[in-house]
Amino acid sequence: MTEKRGTRTTRKRTSQSRTSVARTNRSHSTDNAAPTAPGHEAAKHRADLLREMRRIRRFEERCVELYSAAKIRGFMHLYIGEEAVAVGVMRALTPDDAVVTTYREHGHALARGMSEESIMAEMYGRVTGCSRGRGGSMHLFDAGLRFYGGNAIVGGGLPLAVGLALADRMRGENRVTACFFGDGAVAEGEFHECLNLAALWNLPLLFVCENNLYAMGTALNRAQAETDIALRASSYGLASWAVDGMDVLAVEQAAARAAEAVRWGGGPHFLELRTYRYRAHSMYDPDRYRDKAEIERWKAHDPIDALAARMRAEGQLTDDALAAMDKQIADEIDRAIEAADAGAWEPVEDLTRFVYSAPPTKAPTGAMSS
Amino acid sequence: MTEKRGTRTTRKRTSQSRTSVARTNRSHSTDNAAPTAPGHEAAKHRADLLREMRRIRRFEERCVELYSAAKIRGFMHLYIGEEAVAVGVMRALTPDDAVVTTYREHGHALARGMSEESIMAEMYGRVTGCSRGRGGSMHLFDAGLRFYGGNAIVGGGLPLAVGLALADRMRGENRVTACFFGDGAVAEGEFHECLNLAALWNLPLLFVCENNLYAMGTALNRAQAETDIALRASSYGLASWAVDGMDVLAVEQAAARAAEAVRWGGGPHFLELRTYRYRAHSMYDPDRYRDKAEIERWKAHDPIDALAARMRAEGQLTDDALAAMDKQIADEIDRAIEAADAGAWEPVEDLTRFVYSAPPTKAPTGAMSS
Amino acid sequence: MTTAVKGEQISYREAVREAIRDAMRRDDRVFLMGEDVGRYGGCFAVSLGLLEEFGPDRIRDTPLSESAFVGAGIGAALAGMRPIVEIMTVNFSLLALDQILNNAATILHMSGGQFNVPLVIRMTTGAGRQLAAQHSHSLEGWYAHIPGLRILAPATLEDARGMLWPALEDPDPVLIFEHGSLYNLSGELDSTGPVDIDHAAVRRPGRDVTLLAYGGMLHKTLAAAEQLSEAGVEAEVIDLRTLRPLDDETITGSVRRTHRAVVVDEAWRSGGISAEVSARITEQAFYDLDAPVERVCGAEVPTPYAKHLEEAALPQPADIVAAACRAVDSDA
Amino acid sequence: MTTAVKGEQISYREAVREAIRDAMRRDDRVFLMGEDVGRYGGCFAVSLGLLEEFGPDRIRDTPLSESAFVGAGIGAALAGMRPIVEIMTVNFSLLALDQILNNAATILHMSGGQFNVPLVIRMTTGAGRQLAAQHSHSLEGWYAHIPGLRILAPATLEDARGMLWPALEDPDPVLIFEHGSLYNLSGELDSTGPVDIDHAAVRRPGRDVTLLAYGGMLHKTLAAAEQLSEAGVEAEVIDLRTLRPLDDETITGSVRRTHRAVVVDEAWRSGGISAEVSARITEQAFYDLDAPVERVCGAEVPTPYAKHLEEAALPQPADIVAAACRAVDSDA
């Protein structure tokens, strides 16, 4: 329960590390990215990563169709293009660790191990959904997986993550809380307050900033005077790196190192994952604020294609294996959709259930008509 | 009305500058601090600074007595020990510039040129007070001097200052907005949001952080993971220095340089003034959280004594001159107290005056009893 | 000078846009500031095209820093500008509430009348689009609690078009709440001129019961009034329009005639503005009432995502009809 | 286990401190976190001495970061701790309101019942000490609007001592509002045990009129009742105690007997919790009322510093007496 700050690592980013991770320097080798496992195991490991990313992508592609078919409603934010981040980071976590995230969290939920069924049913608004239909796309929760939800207030999840980590710190648990948020959140006051608190209290917290260069239609350089987010984060006195978020192996490696440091008393760590969303901000967004060519440039570095190409080059992936993988994914998703379609609705009488843990002793709404 | 960020100076603090201003290095010469004015004029200039600081100190010493006599009530926060900051910074401003400050603002108000009468009457709650008795010690305002008030929400003044500076920027006015706040405010989210906005929009804003090492009873190193505030500020992409806040000439020089840069398009500048409050946080504070020896150590570097000693050493101050100065100050304050005591009260019927600029077309409180 | 012509088909969204455009053309102290008002064209496309006309200085995109940019609006207003600050939705306005309450609403009085804050803040409010618990609040009642503010809730095209200018002319801070479900409302604009922002409006005259609503609820209430009419009950529908200061005369005047009142509010019932309206009616027209004032409000639950649950959580015309019938039947 | 003994003289401040101490000793998941709770001893000296007993981990000083440390309390509660978060005063709580509304109050429902938030937040509220406009708010009515929260307002020594433990046992977030003028209240403690946090309490029985108050206003209301008694009017005084959920039965039960009600609230009148209490009484006991429900509230003005103005802005016993007399006299 004591807080020794002496153990805190202080690997601040230097201008050296700043350029070494720049997107232009993509040839930088990440062969040592996977937990060192030679031959067959390394191949299997990569296949797992590939499968996870393809599953997330395919799941969301189906979500788009289902949104058009009005099966899914409300706000829906797609992760397409950013899959390497969720997949790479989640690999670094154990089941005991905690996750806090945003409204753009399908990928995180899937990569954390939530079932396609529970997520799809949630987006269908069914009682069989992970949040009994109350949350929808933006509010996926799973207590069993310590998945503390999608939060739809930008920056709103960070204080929760500080508190989860604080509880672990006070109890002496060697657990990590991973907190995902976007580049847009960096401008919010809560970002500042939380980075300081985490560093001041040396909390076991992994900040995961998904820098996809836009907050809705606002480009990072029109939101931040200093656009190097990892550098900014380091000014709070915590360890911070920028990582190529389009390279799942690089993400995995960085996350594994950071998570282990966090777990064993190294204090909070900050990862800036440089990535890109291919789709509009949400299904409501006409995407008028950026160049189509820019999107294409990023697609050329697609994390899924990149990994697949590398595996092929190294003889770790065949067309057949890929087809089989995709078939299996398609089947899983089909089953999830079927189950969602068949899912029951929460009875309307249960509307006010879960406003309080127990039925309140007196109905707070209890105006009787005379 | 255009915003060219190219003109922004980017003199960030280096570790070099960090130590050069450290309190231990007090022998550092500040002879060039006063606007270069040889001989007689330099002496007169210093005498003015001395007089201002003594006036502020004496004014507040009388306030303590008046508080004990229950003439002044509510929260009252003393500036004693920090006088060099207000006096030095205000010298850098012109009448057209704007000032935003906190609840600890007697010194700022006096140094800005508000009369002792209007301040004292305000603390007495009289209609003759600057805020007609509605504000008290924490809320001194003066439209004529563009003194936008003491704000009692920590961090709450910063956004106002951003807006005042934005208006000047949009109109192309070469005016400075000086915004005073304490080290405690650095932890608030608004600090972060405002520094970024100011830097992003290249606003003519002078941030003046009065680092007196405590926020109420919380020492800076128990509030901030990184205690070098000026360094933290520089991470937002604005020019930032730490200055010895106990040396009025150093403050004046730094403020003059920063203010001129701000005024002529150099973008926001940040000054951290390292200072100390001798008294408790407020009249309610039993001051249990710090060592009396620490207070004494700081008193040994008293800004008033230091300047006086220097002036004496250089033959610029005699005992007689000092006595005359003090006599004049005492008389002024006596007159202010007398006037406050004689001041009228706002009639109770005018309680709701100024809730709206004009009497609202319908009384918002207009419940009639039947 | 205005581009929208009387009689043309126009949407609520366009009406707000025209109001902004018009104000920006008339007064160069006016500017629009908020998240994604520029390049994106406004979260609800309200400001689409304005960046092209007025440039990035006056159609000013901000980072996600609600407290700072709302406070900056206050500061700019103090300096004599006429900012229109857009907070994307009321849900995020909590992050700026300290600035609104402790600065915008307070400085005039606290400074003894020296500094006024001619600021307009616009924001979207309300539920009904399956946006779930964190994006469906109706918190305008909280703002209506704050002395020093004026609170407007345009429910019609004319008000969407006409409230902004008088709000900008007001020397004190004005908050305008636009219900998210109204942006697609469209029809002919009766007038492009400024409207009165002091009074409630009778949107449908009637004699049997007074239904009081505002914003998004007005249209459900009018629908309920139609249904009631078919059942032989003639409801008078009052659009509150200005939530602070409330127009006691119009409200009480109507209830004095109908002797019954139903307050409709999408917000949670307990402590909502519906309570204030109800309390005032009782205070001012107790002896004229033939039945207790009814309230039809949102269920006291974080708004759920699922459509059937959300619908159950929000006041529906049937609920209004039922309440009106209770009021009428209770004729003892 | 408790250190305060029944019958001893104790102040409200000490009663709160003993409640914290007791809870900290009983349950090691409990900790206190907030600005200056440790080294300083608490802004109002409530937690004086606790740092020495429990150490800096469990009496945890925070930087000035209201949103972060309140949110951290929510997170720690989610993780199974039992945090007591102190927000120095209600005035600063606005900076954390987003966390309280959008997280603490919402996560249980939004997660379909998976995550509850066993958090207690304490804060000082109210005016009366010449602290001026930014330090004198009474905003507990806003919090009482939020489904998912329980809102308590201890006005007596027993409640100051006894409400904390049941609040900590509540699986959901509980906010406790301590009126700043009460800390020096002192007397004998009737009991050191936990108290009921579901019901209002009749603090003075009476038959002619029901006066409803809570927190700092209770004592002014009791004083008014004494004056009324001298004038031959026997007022029943109800201490609301729990502002959410309101105890309709006790409230309505009393009004059914007295036929008249006066709601007393320090907060601004429009949209205050007084409106909710008034509306509910009308809804539930309309036919029992002999007079309209009266409200005695704070003037709708940012609280001024000057003593005479502040006094004029706040409800005083004379105002309560006058309202009660109006209610009694209006016996038509």
Ligand SMILES: Cc1ncc(C[n+]2csc(CCOP(=O)(O)OP(=O)(O)O)c2C)c(N)n1
């Ligand atoms: C406090 C707050 N302000 C505004 C919004 C509206 N909003 C939702 S997402 C978003 C952009 C966030 O961008 P970023 O953090 O980069 O995440 P991304 O969507 O790119 O993943 C905005 C402005 C919000 N949800 N919360």
Ligand SMILES: Cc1ncc(C[n+]2csc(CCOP(=O)(O)OP(=O)(O)O)c2C)c(N)n1
């Ligand atoms: C938002 C907010 N939180 C808490 C307080 C209570 N408070 C008043 S002054 C203060 C300390 C501020 O310290 P600092 O900024 O260093 O200024 P100083 O008093 O040292 O001049 C605190 C905690 C407040 N006024 N506002």
Ligand SMILES: [Mg+2]
């Ligand atoms: Mg982004």
Ligand SMILES: [Mg+2]
């Ligand atoms: Mg300080």
